[in-house]
Amino acid sequence: MKIRFPIILKIALLGLLVTSLGSGVALTISTLNQNKRSEETLIENIDKSLYSVDYMFEEGDNSQDLLAGLKNVKDYIKTVYSNPDIKEKTLKDFSSFEEYEKYFQERDSWVFPPPGAMIASPAYLEFRKNFKEISHILLEAHLSSGARAAYLCYEEDDGDKKRLIFMGDSRITYTEREEGSFYHLPGSHYDLKPQDIIIDEKNELYQGYKINSYLTRFIELTETLEDGTEAPVASLFLEYDRKEIQKRSMDILFSELIILGSVMVVVIMLYMLIAYFTITKNLKKLTVATDSISHELKQANNITPKKLEFRSHDEIASLASSFEVMEEEIVNYVNIIKKEAKENERREAELEVASNIQLSALPASSYLDENVELKAFIKPAKVVGGDFYDYFYHDDKFFLIIADVSGKGVPAALFMMKAKQLLKAKITSESSFRKAIAEVNNELALNNESSLFVTSFIARIDFEKEEICYINAGHEKPYILHNGEVIKVDGTANFVLGGMEDIEFEEETIKFEKGDTLLLFTDGLNESINSKQEEFSYERVENTFKEGKDLSLEEKIHLFQQRLQEFVQNEEQFDDITIVTLKREDSTLSLRYRNKDYQIIEDCVNKFQEAFPNLEEEKKSKVGIALDELLNNIISYDESEQLEIDITFTKLQDDMKVTISHNGQDFNPFNQDNEVKVLQGNEDLESLNPGGYGVFLVQTLSKSQAYTYIKDHATITLIF
Amino acid sequence: MEIRIKHEDAFIIEFVGRLDTVTSLELQKALDQEEVKENLVIFDMKETEYISSAGLRLLLSLKKNLTKQGKALEIHNVNDICKEVFKVTGFVNVLTIK
Numbered sequence: 106m107k108i109r110f111p112i113i114l115k116i117a118l119l120g121l122l123v124t125s126l127g128s129g130v131a132l133t134i135s136t137l138n139q140n141k142r143s144e145e146t147l148i149e150n151i152d153k154s155l156y157s158v159d160y161m162f163e164e165g166d167n168s169q170d171l172l173a174g175l176k177n178v179k180d181y182i183k184t185v186y187s188n189p190d191i192k193e194k195t196l197k198d199f200s201s202f203e204e205y206e207k208y209f210q211e212r213d214s215w216v217f218p219p220p221g222a223m224i225a226s227p228a229y230l231e232f233r234k235n236f237k238e239i240s241h242i243l244l245e246a247h248l249s250s251g252a253r254a255a256y257l258c259y260e261e262d263d264g265d266k267k268r269l270i271f272m273g274d275s276r277i278t279y280t281e282r283e284e285g286s287f288y289h290l291p292g293s294h295y296d297l298k299p300q301d302i303i304i305d306e307k308n309e310l311y312q313g314y315k316i317n318s319y320l321t322r323f324i325e326l327t328e329t330l331e332d333g334t335e336a337p338v339a340s341l342f343l344e345y346d347r348k349e350i351q352k353r354s355m356d357i358l359f360s361e362l363i364i365l366g367s368v369m370v371v372v373i374m375l376y377m378l379i380a381y382f383t384i385t386k387n388l389k390k391l392t393v394a395t396d397s398i399s400h401e402l403k404q405a406n407n408i409t410p411k412k413l414e415f416r417s418h419d420e421i422a423s424l425a426s427s428f429e430v431m432e433e434e435i436v437n438y439v440n441i442i443k444k445e446a447k448e449n450e451r452r453e454a455e456l457e458v459a460s461n462i463q464l465s466a467l468p469a470s471s472y473l474d475e476n477v478e479l480k481a482f483i484k485p486a487k488v489v490g491g492d493f494y495d496y497f498y499h500d501d502k503f504f505l506i507i508a509d510v511s512g513k514g515v516p517a518a519l520f521m522m523k524a525k526q527l528l529k530a531k532i533t534s535e536s537s538f539r540k541a542i543a544e545v546n547n548e549l550a551l552n553n554e555s556s557l558f559v560t561s562f563i564a565r566i567d568f569e570k571e572e573i574c575y576i577n578a579g580h581e582k583p584y585i586l587h588n589g590e591v592i593k594v595d596g597t598a599n600f601v602l603g604g605m606e607d608i609e610f611e612e613e614t615i616k617f618e619k620g621d622t623l624l625l626f627t628d629g630l631n632e633s634i635n636s637k638q639e640e641f642s643y644e645r646v647e648n649t650f651k652e653g654k655d656l657s658l659e660e661k662i663h664l665f666q667q668r669l670q671e672f673v674q675n676e677e678q679f680d681d682i683t684i685v686t687l688k689r690e691d692s693t694l695s696l697r698y699r700n701k702d703y704q705i706i707e708d709c710v711n712k713f714q715e716a717f718p719n720l721e722e723e724k725k726s727k728v729g730i731a732l733d734e735l736l737n738n739i740i741s742y743d744e745s746e747q748l749e750i751d752i753t754f755t756k757l758q759d760d761m762k763v764t765i766s767h768n769g770q771d772f773n774p775f776n777q778d779n780e781v782k783v784l785q786g787n788e789d790l791e792s793l794n795p796g797g798y799g800v801f802l803v804q805t806l807s808k809s810q811a812y813t814y815i816k817d818h819a820t821i822t823l824i825f
Numbered sequence: 826m827e828i829r830i831k832h833e834d835a836f837i838i839e840f841v842g843r844l845d846t847v848t849s850l851e852l853q854k855a856l857d858q859e860e861v862k863e864n865l866v867i868f869d870m871k872e873t874e875y876i877s878s879a880g881l882r883l884l885l886s887l888k889k890n891l892t893k894q895g896k897a898l899e900i901h902n903v904n905d906i907c908k909e910v911f912k913v914t915g916f917v918n919v920l921t922i923k
Contacts, residue, residue: 703847710843726875726906733845733877786918790889798914799878805913 491517549603629682844880871902
């Protein structure tokens with residue numbers, strides 16, 4: 106067999122399936138959790154993305170540069186703000202831009218945001234330089250943290266007011282508050298811890314955790330003072346888009362899954378490799394060994410058990426050793442079977458010969474003569490059966506035997522042959538019917554060590570007396586079909602043949618008239634069972650026989666086979682089935698006349714009436730009249746040298762067919778314009794023509810008439 | 826076949842058997858030998874099996890002859906088949922069947 110789905114592939118597929126399922130479940134749970142633990146997870150995720158930013162601000166030159174730059178910027182801004190002269194001035198306070206520029210140039214300072222044009226004030230330039238550095242760092246922080254924006258901010262205490270200064274990538278802005286109030290700017294609530302500050306879409310400030318579109322993260326920047334303590338300098342604001350973070354965290358999850366999957370694939374491949382060397386390879390070894398044994402079983406005569414070498418000590422090695430033991434057993438067994446097969450072949454051939462001998466010992470299944478028609482059917486359950494039938498004439502009587510030997514197979518068949526020969530031999534040699542059967546019984550019972558016996562129905566049919574004299578030796582009771590009615594042949598049941606010596610057999614007599622049919626069968630028929638363990642039964646045999654009352658013998662047997670098949674369906678036949686039908690012929694009477702003499706009419710009518718004694722009187726008379734008229738005509742008009750008349754009477758189901766064939770004139774009596782005058786009673790008696798009524802009567806009394814003329818022979822066919 | 830002829834109040838002919846081609850010739854022969862003196866002839870068919878056209882011819886000619894002589898013919902005890910023959914041929918209308 107070709108292996109289409111190796112085990113390791115199956116296991117690997119299973120592994121993959123489990124992994125994918127696991128990943129799927131993990132993903133689902135994770136997604137669900139993501140939504141549930143939104144805030145915590147978001148913050149965690151943000152923290153994860155801040156490693157680089159933390160590093161940027163906590164270590165290295167970046168931090169130093171930032172702090173130095175910030176100090177300068179702070180100083181500059183402070184200078185500007187502490188100058189009361191310029192502090193409150195804004196662009197709207199000047200009538201023109203030139204005036205605005207002039208005002209600040211004179212004071213060598215700029216309020217911010219700077220008014221667009223780059224004015225080269227030395228303080229401002231210094232400030233720009235520092236701010237640029239800060240911007241640069243902020244941009245870097247912004248990009249590396251994945252935030253949508255980054256700001257640096259610090260608070261200045263300006264006496265009665267506090268001012269929060271924001272530095273972005275490109276500009277600086279500020280907001281102020283009174284002592285004890287809040288800033289009203291997008292950004293932070295200064296009094297809160299940075300990580301607690303959340304700003305919603307409407308730029309309102311809230312305290313605590315709340316889901317919003319933006320989430321702001323603070324990093325506090327500190328400076329080490331001379332006394333060694335850390336002092337806050339500024340805070341870094343990182344503003345995140347909540348949706349963006351969620352998306353990113355999913356991406357992270359996916360990438361984790363991909364990594365997990367890849368690991369699984371590698372593990373599975375490793376596993377397959379190991380499985381191949383520990384399981385598959387060894388199994389293959391076993392397969393090869395098994396195949397080679399199978400091959401040898403098919404081809405060679407000498408089979409040698411194979412030795413399998415296994416280094417491992419696992420289940421497969423154990424299987425292999427069992428296999429070796431089994432192999433040896435098989436080899437031994439096969440050798441025995443081979444011997445027995447040869448023996449069986451010989452035996453079967455012998456059985457076939459025996460079966461042929463047995464079947465050829467039975468007479469033909471079909472027989473017909475002027476007295477009887479016979480059709481038989483036998484179906485052995487095994488090759489050689491125990492049923493048989495026989496028929497022969499002896500002393501002008503027709504003997505019909507049906508028998509069933511107890512047991513099956515060869516012993517039954519041998520006993521059957523013996524019984525069959527004995528029956529015929531004794532019946533034909535012994536003058537007394539009863540005595541003949543008694544002798545058969547004694548011979549069969551003598552030295553009958555295997556205690557076999559025969560049930561048999563032996564019928565002696567006397568055609569003249571129209572009766573059957575029979576002996577029923579323990580056999581199924583037959584049926585007779587008489588005028589459409591089924592009669593059971595219910596005479597004395599004697600003991601079986603061969604069962605016990607010196608028994609008397611009673612003979613019985615039953616009417617068997619012309620047209621009657623006898624049905625004989627063995628118990629294989631009525632005891633055939635269907636799947637419900639029901640028997641075909643006498644009742645069904647009787648009903649089937651009655652159902653086929655109008656059928657020919659052959660059709661009757663077919664009907665039995667059909668009804669039996671419908672009944673048993675697929676159940677196995679366990680006994681021989683034999684059916685024999687015999688019909689007493691009454692159907693035809695053939696008469697030949699070669700003399701031209703009116704006396705043949707009387708002879709013909711007499712013989713017809715004798716041949717069909719059961720025919721209704723009216724029909725008999727009609728046929729008689731027709732014969733008189735037609736034969737009279739034929740003889741009267743004949744001009745041949747030698748008149749030949751052949752008459753056949755055939756009894757049909759309800760009708761009588763009469764065929765008259767002759768070599769006389771080609772004259773169709775029924776094709777004439779027979780103007781027969783049906784007398785009315787008012788005719789002149791003298792003028793009446795006394796002839797012409799013959800053919801008219803034939804036409805009137807018969808049901809149908811036909812005439813043919815072929816090869817110098819005229820044939821008249823009449824149905825009555 | 827048997828023919829019994831009786832001379833009682835009437836001239837009685839009893840015919841036993843089939844009245845067909847052959848037997849009607851014989852009956853005719855037998856009747857030819859008889860002289861009918863009675864005024865009534867009874868043809869008793871009690872034991873007549875059947876009658877063919879030859880028998881019909883015989884009866885018709887007998888009827889003719891008797892009518893000429895002014896005598897009557899009666900057919901007695903007709904069985905079913907004979908009745909049918911008389912009927913289909915219309916002889917029932919010509920013969921006196923009792």
